[in-house]
Amino acid sequence: MQWMDFYYAPAHILHDPQELQRPGTHSQNYYCEVAVRGLALRDALLASGLAARQAPLDFGLDPVLAVHDARMVQLLQAAYERFAAEAGAAGPVIPDTFSVQERPRRWPRTIYGQLGGYCFDRSSPIFAGTWQAVYGSVQTALSAAAAVQEGAAAAYALCRPPGHHAHADLYGGFCYLNNAAVAAHWLAQRAAACGRQQRVAIVDVDYHHGNGTQAIFYERADVFVCSIHADPYDEYPYYWGHADETGAGAGVGFNLNVPLPLGADEEMYFAALLPALEKVNQFQADRLVISLGLDTCLGDPTGTFRLQRDAFWRMGAALAALRLPTVVVQEGGYRLDTLGENIVAFFQGFLGE
Numbered sequence: 001m002q003w004m005d006f007y008y009a010p011a012h013i014l015h016d017p018q019e020l021q022r023p024g025t026h027s028q029n030y031y032c033e034v035a036v037r038g039l040a041l042r043d044a045l046l047a048s049g050l051a052a053r054q055a056p057l058d059f060g061l062d063p064v065l066a067v068h069d070a071r072m073v074q075l076l077q078a079a080y081e082r083f084a085a086e087a088g089a090a091g092p093v094i095p096d097t098f099s100v101q102e103r104p105r106r107w108p109r110t111i112y113g114q115l116g117g118y119c120f121d122r123s124s125p126i127f128a129g130t131w132q133a134v135y136g137s138v139q140t141a142l143s144a145a146a147a148v149q150e151g152a153a154a155a156y157a158l159c160r161p162p163g164h165h166a167h168a169d170l171y172g173g174f175c176y177l178n179n180a181a182v183a184a185h186w187l188a189q190r191a192a193a194c195g196r197q198q199r200v201a202i203v204d205v206d207y208h209h210g211n212g213t214q215a216i217f218y219e220r221a222d223v224f225v226c227s228i229h230a231d232p233y234d235e236y237p238y239y240w241g242h243a244d245e246t247g248a249g250a251g252v253g254f255n256l257n258v259p260l261p262l263g264a265d266e267e268m269y270f271a272a273l274l275p276a277l278e279k280v281n282q283f284q285a286d287r288l289v290i291s292l293g294l295d296t297c298l299g300d301p302t303g304t305f306r307l308q309r310d311a312f313w314r315m316g317a318a319l320a321a322l323r324l325p326t327v328v329v330q331e332g333g334y335r336l337d338t339l340g341e342n343i344v345a346f347f348q349g350f351l352g353e
C-alpha cells in the first residue's frame with residue numbers, strides 16, 4: 001500500500017456559514033460550504049489509513065501576493081473589523097453592489113463599496129474567523145506543494161474554504177484565495193532538475209468550472225489548465241468555462257475546457273476526462289495539481305452529475321496514470337453523507353489500492 005501525507009489546518013472551522021440563508025430565489029437557498037465538510041473529509045481519511053495528517057507550515061503572504069491583488073488580500077483580511085467599525089454591527093460581511101466595469105476608477109470609502117469591487121457574487125460571506133480559515137487553507141495548499149517539491153509522490157491539501165472560483169482580483173463562489181493557483185504558481189517558480197522552471201498542469205474535476213484558475217493562468221504557457229465541468233450555459237459560474245476559451249497571448253492552447261451537459265453520468269464523464277488527460281500528458285508537465293471537487297457525485301446539492309463511489313476510484317486511477325508528482329487540492333463537494341466514502345475511493349484509486 002502506498003501512503004501519503006495530508007495537510008489540514010484546524011482553523012477552517014472558524015469559517016462556518018451553516019446558519020446563513022442565502023437571499024433570493026436561488027434553488028439552493030443555504031450555504032452548503034460548511035465546516036462539517038472539512039471534518040468529514042479529515043475523519044474519513046484518518047479512518048482509511050491511507051494518509052497521515054500533518055500540520056501545515058507557514059509560508060507567509062508572499063506566495064499569495066505573487067498571484068493575488070494586494071489590495072484585495074488586504075481587504076479580505078480587514079473586512080470584518082472594518083465592517084464592525086463602520087456599521088457598528090457584527091458581520092457576516094456580504095457586499096450587495098458589484099463593480100461590473102473592468103475596475104472602478106474611483107474607490108468608494110466604505111468597506112461594502114470596496115469589497116464589491118473585488119467580489120462577483122453573494123456566496124462568500126466574511127465572518128470574524130474567515131480570514132484565519134482562508135489563510136490556513138492557502139498555507140495548507142502550499143505545504144502540500146512543498147512536500148511534493150521535496151520528493152513526495154503525492155500530497156493532499158484539505159483546503160477549506162475552497163479556492164478555484166477566486167481570480168487574482170475577484171472573490172466569490174465560496175472562495176476567497178485560489179489555493180490551487182497559489183500552489184501551482186509556487187511550483188512553477190521552482191527549477192526542474194535540468195535547470196529551467198517547472199511546467200505545471202492543473203486538472204480541475206470539480207463540478208463547476210474553475211473560472212479563477214483559468215483567469216489566473218490564461219496568458220501563460222508554463223501552466224496548463226484543464227477543467228471538466230457542467231456547461232456554463234446552464235450552470236454556475238455562467239460567464240466562464242466554454243470550450244472555445246483556450247487561452248490568450250502566450251497562453252493560447254494552454255487552457256482546455258470540457259463542458260458536459262447537466263445530468264452527465266459516469267460513461268459521459270469518462271468519455272470527456274480520458275481524452276482531456278491525454279492532452280495533459282502531451283503537455284509534459286513536471287508537476288500536477290488536481291483541483292478535486294467531489295460535487296460531481298450523485299445527489300450533490302450544488303450539482304447534477306451522477307458519479308458514484310466507483311467512479312471516484314476510477315478517476316483517481318486515471319489521474320495517477322499521468323505518473324506525475326501530484327498535489328491534490330480540495331475544492332467543492334457538499335453531499336455530506338457520501339463525502340467521506342468518495343474521498344477515500346478517490347485516493348484508493350489514486351494510490352493503487
Ligand SMILES: [Zn+2]
Binds near residue numbers: 302333
Ligand atoms: Zn464546485
